[in-house]
Amino acid sequence: MGTQLRSRWSCLACAAALVALGGCATTANNPKDPFEGFNRAMFAVNEGLDVVIKPVAQGYDAAAPLPLKVVIGNFFGNIWDAWTAVNNVLQGKGQDAASDLGRVLINSTLGIGGAFDIAGEMGLEKHSEDFGQTLGKWGVADGPFFYWPLIGPRTTRDTFGWMVDVYVDPVWHLDDVALRNSLAATRYINLRASLLPSDKVVEEAAFDRYEYIRDAYLQHRRSEIFDGAQPHEVIVDEPAR
């Protein structure tokens, strides 16, 4: 069953990669990023969008008092915890799944609809899983890297994972369109605001921001899939040799 699933997903990822390959001609010099030209163009598009998005995030960050930001973060975090629990089940991590389920139950009730992370204070650690990580755990390879407008960096596998994440996301299933849109927008701005501190770090650390962000994303995802215990890279790093 496991291998069957694995091969089915690999096939899907392969098919997607082939479709994408057919879509644009490339001058590939980096094996993990065959569509670098397309990606850099999209990166530039996002930089353009960020001219508008960043000031909004900065305004939000400055105007909203910390307790409010914490409540907003907790509220969306609580929705995500339910999906994290499902993904932990799919990855065979029963204990984590039980803990995540406990978090949702406690925070949705005692934590007033997820506004307060009571479960965290009780010692139930927050995990963060998504469908892309589950696919990774099942053995689906990264596939070519993509930089999408608005969504940002995703490997081919994580693009599929993201589509499933959105499909099950309760926010996108709300009937009240105005409420749905304002929740989605708040979540997006809250996320952008949380990335503000790293802007300057990346700006000064990177020789090429696109490359720095791409490689950081790939390392970060690898670490997430292995829950922080990724196998050590074999490298020649001994100065003496």
Add this chain to the structure above:
Amino acid sequence: MKFALALLFALFCNLTPALAQENAPDALVRKVTDDVLTVVRQDKDIRSGNTRKAIDLVETKVLPYFNFQRMTALAVGRDWNKATPEQKTRLAEEFKTLLVRTYANALTSYKDQRIVYKPTRLQPDDSSVVVRTEVVQPGSQAVQLDYELAKQGDGWQVYDVRVAGVSLVTNYRDTFSQEVRSNGIDGLIALLGKRNKELQAGKS
């Protein structure tokens, strides 16, 4: 009297491992982190973005515990062996300047995060070890902050720092090897030097 003896004994028991652990890698990371954050908490300038002051702090409190030669070797990868000893020294010097700035920039965004230290598994004959910590902030997922240390004589030195699984060192590998491929080791030294000069001339 009995109580005093018991107390003394308890104190002794508590003290011995503490003394033995003074050179332990996890104790080192904790001490340096505490030292640095104590200063940052009291220094409004750093928290409002004074990079120059943060750099001074990193240079005095953190630098002595970092092994920049090894860090640079890790960032450069295979090409490191092509460099002459003189090139290695210059590369490490430039890379150090860049990383210190990165570290300092990260410090300036410190708000009220709490650091949690995870248990470190260390065997007596280990020559390198990972010390795992977590930056906890309310309302969002904790960020993993891992330090990799190598044994250096009696003590330990950090040779890699990973934020949320991203190594601040190996993240440069592709960029560096591309530069070496097109302009050689000297090209890489020049690239780093130019970048550092720009950053220093810009906002400090």
